[in-house]
Every structure is written in structure tokens, then in C-alpha cells.
Amino acid sequence: MKTVLITGCSSGIGLDAAHHMRGRGWRVIATCRREEDLEARRAEGFDAIHLELGDDDSVARAAEAALALGRIDALVNNAAFAIPGAAEDLPRGALRSIFEANLFGTHDLTRRMLPHFRQHGGRVVNISSVLGLVGIPWRGAYVATKFALEGLTDVLRVEMSDTPVKFVLIEPGPIGTKIRQNSIPHFERWIDWQSSARADQYRNTLIKRLYDAAGRKDRFQLPPSAVSARIAQALESANPRPRYYVTTPSYISGIGRRLFSTRALDWFARRN
Structure with missing residues (x-):
């Protein structure tokens, strides 16, 4: 039985992947931030480990705890969050907080697993996004982290080609998860939208979409x-x-980056 460590298993992609891979015969070690989610995963029969990617000590403890469970064959870096808002309204602290989790903590965890993977063979799957291929309005913070993750993964894939470790990117487009709802506390903490030069645009677009209780598909x-x-x-x-694309927008964006001009991609981003 092979073992995979999956981050961000509280809900959405991480939780579904944990159940899916267990159904395919894998042993799954699931990480979550909140204790109630850890208890839920343990109740479902998973090995569950606390992980706060923005905390250096938490990453170190999580890696140590995972490796103490025995051989690990793969790492799926899925955990991430978003801070919606116009790029001009993102304070330095907001970018620092999202990069700590979406990039720095993810890379730290990967580095801590690499000596084990070098010895036994291993695979690292980084969950990126269509927003790692193209940028769209109101998603500047998330886009920045995913563009960075794409570049870092590309370099690691090339550098590690002389080892038994393989690096893979998965680039989903719109997926039915709680990322929008989960981004609200970060938006409310960091974005002073009412003082923004774009306050009317916030009011007429982002605010309606962000707080849509019905969760428009x-x-x-x-x-x-x-x-x-x-x-x-x-x-x-x-x-x-x-790379693996998921959803039509990812395929369109991947092809578009190779075929279309920057002006054409900007036009597409404004309309979407």
C-alpha cells in the first residue's frame, strides 16, 4: 500500500482527494488547520496531522509527524487561500500572509520531504490554478502566489530530473469548493474597500458575488x-x-498563452 500526504483536507479538493485516493488503495495522511476538522478526518479513518502553512514550527512538526508514520510515496500540496480585492488595495501584510501559506509554507514542507523522496522515490503534485496561467481582475493576491508556484515547480521539475523525484502541476479552473466563502474573513481583514477609488466597482461586482449566500455556480x-x-x-x-488541466477555462488559457497576444489575453481577462 502506497502512502500520500495531502494538505488542506478540511473540505473541497483536499477532502475529496483524500477519499478518492483511499478508494484507490492508497493510505492517506490528511492535514488540516482546525482541530474539529482533524477530529472529523480521524473519525473517517484517516491519519490526520495539524498543519498551519504560515507557521514555520507547524510545518516542521507536521513533516516530522508524517515521516514518523513510515514510508511516504507522494505529497499533494493542495492547501491555499485567497484574498479577493483590487491589486491596488492589497497592503503589504496581505501579500505577506498569503505568500506565507500558498508558497513559502508549501515549499518548506516540500523541502522537508525531499530527503525521504530522494532515498525512496517520490512524487510531488502541486495544485495550482487556471490563475497560475492568466491573471483576472480582483484576484491579484491569489494570482501572484499561483504564478510563483508555477515557476518554482517548473524549476524543481528540471533540477530534480536526475533524482527519483517527479514534480507535477495540476491547474483547475472553477471548482465547486468553499474557497470563496473561506476568503471572506481575509477580505474583511485586509481590504478597506469602502475607502478604495474602486468602491463603486466593489459594490456592484465583487461584494455581490463574494457574499452570495446561494453560492452562484x-x-x-x-x-x-x-x-x-x-x-x-x-x-x-x-x-x-x-501539467494536467482541469475544466474548459484551463485548456483555453493554456492554449491562449501560447497562441494569443498579451493584448488579446487582457481583453479576455476583462470580460471574464
Whole structure:
């Protein structure tokens, strides 16, 4: 039985992937931030470990606890959060907080696993986003972290090609998760939208969408299981692809970056 460590298993993609990979015969070590989510995963039969990616000590303890459970064959870096808002309204602290979790903590955890993977062989699957391919309004903080994750993963894939460790990117588009709802506390903490030069735009667009209690479904949206299927491919293929797209917008964006001009991509971003 192979073992995979998956971060961000409180809900959404991480939780679905944990169940999906266990259903395929894998042992799953699931990480969560909140104690109630850890208890829920343990009640479901998972090994569950606390992980706060923005905390250096938490990352070190989580890696140590995971490795103490025995051989680990793969790491799926899924945990991340968003801070919606216009880029001009993002204070330095907001960018620092989101990079600590979405990039720095993710990289720290990966580095701590690499000596084990070098010895036994291993696979690192980084969950990026269509927003690691193209930038769209109101998502500047999240886009910045995913562009950075894409570049870092590309370099690691090349640098580690002389080792038994493989790096894979998965780039989902709109997926039915709680990321929008979970971003509200971060938005309320960091974005002073009422004082923004774009206050009317916030009021007429982002605010309505962010606080939409009904959770309006995005066009082309797929369930988390669509990402889990790609994670399984990335983990089980003898020679995995460097990238796996999920949802139509990801395919369009990937092709568009190769074929269209920057002006054309900007036009697309403004309309979407």
C-alpha cells in the first residue's frame, strides 16, 4: 500500500482527494488547520496531522509527524487561500500572509520531504490554478502566489530530473469548493474597500458575488472529483505529464498563452 500526504483536507479538493485516493488503495495522511476538522478526518479513518502553512514550527512538526508514520510515496500540496480585492488595495501584510501559506509554507514542507523522496522515490503534485496561467481582475493576491508556484515547480521539475523525484502541476479552473466563502474573513481583514477609488466597482461586482449566500455556480464549474481524478493520474502514471488541466477555462488559457497576444489575453481577462 502506497502512502500520500495531502494538505488542506478540511473540505473541497483536499477532502475529496483524500477519499478518492483511499478508494484507490492508497493510505492517506490528511492535514488540516482546525482541530474539529482533524477530529472529523480521524473519525473517517484517516491519519490526520495539524498543519498551519504560515507557521514555520507547524510545518516542521507536521513533516516530522508524517515521516514518523513510515514510508511516504507522494505529497499533494493542495492547501491555499485567497484574498479577493483590487491589486491596488492589497497592503503589504496581505501579500505577506498569503505568500506565507500558498508558497513559502508549501515549499518548506516540500523541502522537508525531499530527503525521504530522494532515498525512496517520490512524487510531488502541486495544485495550482487556471490563475497560475492568466491573471483576472480582483484576484491579484491569489494570482501572484499561483504564478510563483508555477515557476518554482517548473524549476524543481528540471533540477530534480536526475533524482527519483517527479514534480507535477495540476491547474483547475472553477471548482465547486468553499474557497470563496473561506476568503471572506481575509477580505474583511485586509481590504478597506469602502475607502478604495474602486468602491463603486466593489459594490456592484465583487461584494455581490463574494457574499452570495446561494453560492452562484460558475460557468464551466466542475466538482472536486474532477481534480481528484487528475491527482490519481499524476500519482499513478509511470511517466506523469508536467501539467494536467482541469475544466474548459484551463485548456483555453493554456492554449491562449501560447497562441494569443498579451493584448488579446487582457481583453479576455476583462470580460471574464
